[in-house]
Amino acid sequence: MQFIPFAEQTGFIREITRWMLSHGVREMARWSELGQPLRLSINLSTRDLLDVDLVD
Structure with a gap:
């Protein structure tokens, strides 16, 4: 319950x-x-969806 919110807050979710x-x-x-x-x-998180490089 804490890992994904932490990854989203730190920006590490994109690497994941x-x-x-x-x-x-x-x-x-x-x-x-x-x-x-x-x-x-x-x-995908909201941060992922806003990442312009996601498709690449």
């Missing part, structure tokens, strides 16, 4: 989001290669 997206996409590719094309959902 980048890490989650990178690893999530990599895992999705691996699952697909194994014949398990699953969907992945990752929650």
